[in-house]
Amino acid sequence: MSAQQLRTRIEELSSEIALQKRLLKKLQQDKSVALGQLNAVMDPVARLPLEISSEIFLQCLVPNCTPTQGDPSPRPMAGARHLPMLLLNVSNAWRFIAISTPALWSAMQIAFPCAQRLTRLLPIWFQRARTRPLSILLRGELVNFLKDPIFTTIWRHGGQIEHLEIRDDESDDEHNSSVIEIFGYGTTLYPLPLLKTLIIGTWNRQDRVFCGPEIIQLLRLSPNIVECFFGGMEFSCMLPPVATKKLVLRTLRRLTFGDPTCRPENNDVLDCLTLPALEALHAAAGDELLGLLKRSSPPLQELCVGVKDYPCSLMQECLQIIPTLVRFTIWEGSEHMTELFAALTNSSSLLPNLRSLTIHARSRDIPDSAWRTLLRAVLSRRIQLRILDVKVPPAEVLAAFREAIVDGAEVYIGTEECNFMNSPSLN
Structure with missing residues (x-):
């Protein structure tokens, strides 16, 4: 074959190859x-109505229980390997x-540093x-928050945020004491x-503090806040002077400083609030x-206080202001017991x-006279009583409490593991 014939043959083969490639692609x-059609026919989820299949996807989310009522709130990770992203690839x-x-996309957890x-x-x-x-x-190593542009994106969507949790839970000891700032310069x-629920705190670190004025600013931006939790934290650049105008939060119903199951913590921020x-x-x-309490006159129903080294007369002055109180918990207040009872x-x-009284004595002695006064208070008020981390009361008091239980009183005295009321050896 001549050179021209070979070139013609090569062009014909190239055209045929291109045609076959198009056919193969088709x-x-x-x-x-x-x-895809087979998967749709075989996939039971795809055959369901959208509202049902969507609900199935939502049920796959791992619930997060807040420290309040334990209500589940889905919080998936905003990352390529977490559930919503995985579902896209099935x-x-x-x-x-x-x-x-x-x-499915309304909740996210972002760990810093992030990709x-x-x-x-x-x-x-x-x-x-x-x-x-x-x-x-938002959790992790938060000291470098301001260096991450993600934070700007989050604040830009602040109008949609209903629940916000900021947790500094990095346990790395390489960093020095640092102040965590929520807002950067020029933010x-x-x-x-x-915003209904706000949770802010430090975990695993005792040398981290939050900027107090920024906490107040965050509350000021949240006119409909309902629940607020501050855990394991101190405030720096401390709060505005007491004489300044107080921030009035007319919707805040629950405020917690520290772990709800432990002794309450620092509450300096109260000086700036009216609730x-x-x-x-x-x-x-x-x-x-x-x-x-004096300036708010709140309809308080539940109060948990740590009263160590706090004068009993002032504690009773607090209680006089809140006649609505139903549940009262005291930490480390054995020295207050005689006068209070x-x-x-x-x-x-x-x-x-008052219907419920809980006392965490922390292994301190309660005077015998206080036990007898308490017995009279329980019998006259029909109060549900729990006293934990306490030594065994006098035998006659123990017997009298047991008689009260027979008559319908609710009494628990002892430790987390042992109720003295049910111990036959304590007679």
Whole structure:
């Protein structure tokens, strides 16, 4: 064959190869469509109505229980390997369901330091949540918060945030004592009109503090806040002078300082607040507490206080302000017991609605006279009583409490493991 004939033959073969490639690509596309149709036929989730399949996806989220009522709130990780992202890659049908379920994208947990690709992913995540209220958990090494552009993106969507948790729980000991700032210099602050629950604290570190004025600013941006928890934290650049105008939070009903199951912690922030709707408070006793109660006159129903080294007369002054109180818990207050129990017995105007009294004595002695006064208070008020971490009361008092239990009283005296009321050896 001549050179020209060979060139012609090569062109013909090239055209045939190109044609076959197009045919192969078309066949591969047809196969992919057929596989998708087969998956749709075989996949029970894809055959369900969207509202049911969406609910199934939502049930796959791991619930997060807040320190309040234990209500489950889904909080998936905003990352390429977590549930919503995984669902996208199962099939086209599952991808459609996932993207069509805004609630699946309405909660996120971001651990710092985080991957740079999250900066690009987060706006897409917010877009898929549409107008749903957001639940956001920020945790990890928070000292370098301000260096991460993700924080700016989060604040830009502040109008959608309903639950916000900021946890410094990094246990690395290489860093020196540091102040955690929530807002950076020049940060544009946005209102948080939907924010209901705010949780801020440090875990595993005793040398980290939060910037006090920023905490107040965050509360100021949250006019509809309902529950607020501050855990294991101190405040730096401390709060504004006491003489300045107080921040009035008219919707805040529950305020907790420290682990709700332990002795209350630092509550200096009370000096800056007026809380006329407060129903539950977990805080250390002090002048801040008394001042708050005086200016707020809240309808308080539940109070947990640490009263170590706090004068009994001032504690009783606090109690006179809150006749609505139903549940009262005292930590390390054995030295207050005689006067408090006598006041409960002799004055019907002191805590007239009290139904539950819990005392964490922390292995301190309660005087015999206080035990007898307490017995009279329980019998006259029909109070549900729990005294923990205490030594065994006098035998005659123990016997009298047991008789009261027979008559319907609810009494627990002892330790977490042992109720002296049920111990036959203590007779």
